Amino acid sequence: MNYDKNKRMVLYVIIGIAVITAVLSGLYAYQLFNSEEYALKKKGYDEKQIATILKLDKEKKNYIFNNEYNEDILKFYNEKYFILDNIKKYLNYKTENKQKSYSDIVAIVNVGAHEKFYTNPIKTSLDKGILMLVNKFNYLPSEYEVDNLVTMNLQFAFNDKQIKQEVYEYFKELVIAAKQEGLTILANSTYRDNNQQSILYDNQKNRKGTEYADKLVARPGHSEHETGLAVDISTMKSGLSGFEETEEFAWVKDNAHRFGFILRYPENKEHITGFSYEPWHYRFVGVEAAEKIYELDITFDEYYAFYIK
Ligand SMILES: [Zn+2]
CATH class of the missing domain: 3.30.1380.10 (Muramoyl-pentapeptide Carboxypeptidase; domain 2)
Structure with missing residues (x-):
């Protein structure tokens, strides 16, 4: 009788631990798949980039979440005279002018000179x-x-x-x-x-x-x-x-x-x-x-x- 009771107790404990472990890992997995880290990893950003992105202000972060992987985004974010409203123009201009530096592109686009002079003044x-x-x-x-x-x-x-x-x-x-x-x-x-x-x-x-x-x-x-x-x-x-x-x-x-x-x-x-x-x-x-x-x-x-x- 006592022997059976002990056996049952051990069983309950094991089941208990198993249930708790399952719930916890479920929660962990849920959290992981819904985390910003996971979303960024899925886009293609590496650990170092993710760490940088998570520290960005909300608007800059949002732009990354709402767009496909592009390492140039972070390069432009680093520029002293970066203006978020111009990000698409920077990226387009970079695609067409690969040899130009990030800071030069920011300067050119900021003043509108990615277009020919006298265009739509x-x-x-x-x-x-x-x-x-x-x-x-x-x-x-x-x-x-x-x-x-x-x-x-x-x-x-x-x-x-x-x-x-x-x-x-x-x-x-x-x-x-x-x-x-x-x-x-x-x-x-x-x-x-x-x-x-x-x-x-x-x-x-x-x-x-x-x-x-x-x-x-x-x-x-x-x-x-x-x-x-x-x-x-x-x-x-x-x-x-x-x-x-x-x-x-x-x-x-x-x-x-x-x-x-x-x-x-x-x-x-x-x-x-x-x-x-x-x-x-x-x-x-x-x-x-x-x-x-x-x-x-x-x-x-x-x-x-x-x-x-
Ligand atoms: Zn003069």
């Missing part, structure tokens, strides 16, 4: 004020009128130059600071209205065609000079094309930002700005933005896409 946001973007994808409407235009004193500019009052104040300080270093700089070209820009552009276009004109001159509505915020700098003798060789240039390039100006079309950034290197063309954006752009060493187009837009 939009009217710029005038409410950005001194931070407005005027380039080959963003234009100023032809009826736009710059307010507070002033004529510059000959101490600061060649004949009859007009510029926005606020820009003038900072430009004067720049010229005076240069003078203290024994350097003389002048505004060579400043404000131009839409009509003057049209004349400049059409002259080139009539001479050698659209492609040629587009290389040299911005189309009307697309020149920063129409904003009253841009100034082409030279010395008395250098002209624009000789400015790069001057001591003045060496100084301006590393000091203009202290007065709110940036070198607008840097070397080797033509694919982003749409303009060839112009060592003479400076754009007023205010001291705060200018210092940041100088420090980050990016173009205004990139800065605008990431920090302003």
